[in-house]
Amino acid sequence: MNDDLISKKELLDLTGISYGQLYRWKRKNLIPEDWFIRKSSYTGQETFFPRLKIIPRIDKILNMKEDLSLDELADVFSPSLGEVHLSAGEILDRNIVTSSALNLYIQVTGHQDHFAFDKMLMIYVLDKLLQSGDISLDEGKLLLGTLEEHLSIFSGKDCELILIRKMGVAAFILLSSGSTICFDQGVKVVTSLFMAQCTEELKLKIGGSEA
Incomplete structure (x- = not known):
């Protein structure tokens, strides 16, 4: 948008x-x-x-x-997904996401070993939308399916996640940031997230939990 x-x-x-x-x-x-x-x-x-x-x-x-050098800040804002891997226990112990979001991700994907950054990013986005009340658990499953299938297409580039509803039915859209998208009058845009901003927030949470 x-x-x-x-x-x-x-x-x-x-x-x-x-x-x-x-x-x-x-x-x-x-x-x-x-x-x-x-x-x-x-x-x-x-x-x-x-x-x-x-x-x-x-x-x-x-x-x-005041706390980080410009080079350290550049790493925080970099679109790179980093090399960090955390276990489910470490993710919860560090309060990076809630157990409800992590458990839903494990239920949907079957993945429960160490989580790379891109997987944690999906769980983090899921957690944000669950915590805000913008989505239900069933819609969270739809979100995860969308991210698992399509997020890698935007690797290294910023993209926007948009949640829309029409007649109560939710749909998720991933598109390059700055793209123009138009909807018919029956569509309600519920929320949108910039994935680069979510990446920055997650890096800060992981970095802060290591301090």
């Missing part, structure tokens, strides 16, 4: 950061190149950013840069 855009001037005014900081973070890969969108305006060419992504990212950088 298309994001609202914010101009570079508005962004700098809103966040209080400098032009130099913004482009230093770009060079360090804390802010992706494709978030810098050049568009024509009445003043000529101007740089815009996807509002729903750039503002939370800058908030995180500002809140975390």
Whole structure:
């Protein structure tokens, strides 16, 4: 789905950061190149950013840069899924997800050995939507089927997960971030999640639980 855009001037005014900081973070890969969108305006060419992504990212950088170096922050924000593997017991002991989400994943997939990061990401997304009340357990099974089958297509790239309902029936859609998608009038968009943001949150939870 298309994001609202914010101009570079508005962004700098809103966040209080400098032009130099913004482009230093770009060079360090804390802010992706494709978030810098050049568009024509009445003043000529101007740089815009996807509002729903750039503002939370800058908030995180500002809140975390006292504790982590820019290189460490770049690793947190990297789309890489990392090499970490945890057992079911370790996941629960570290409060990374709830037992209901983990047990549902095991029930649906049969996987109960050590979990790689991509598997934990699926469970984390499931847990977020269960905890928010946006989905039922049966819809959670549908979600897991969607992620298991299609999430690997977007490996290394950001994508958006959208939950829709029509006449009470749920459906999940994965699409490249920034893509345009249109629905008929009978479709209700329940929620959407940026998978890159979920990846960052999960990395922080895993890192924090190791401290």
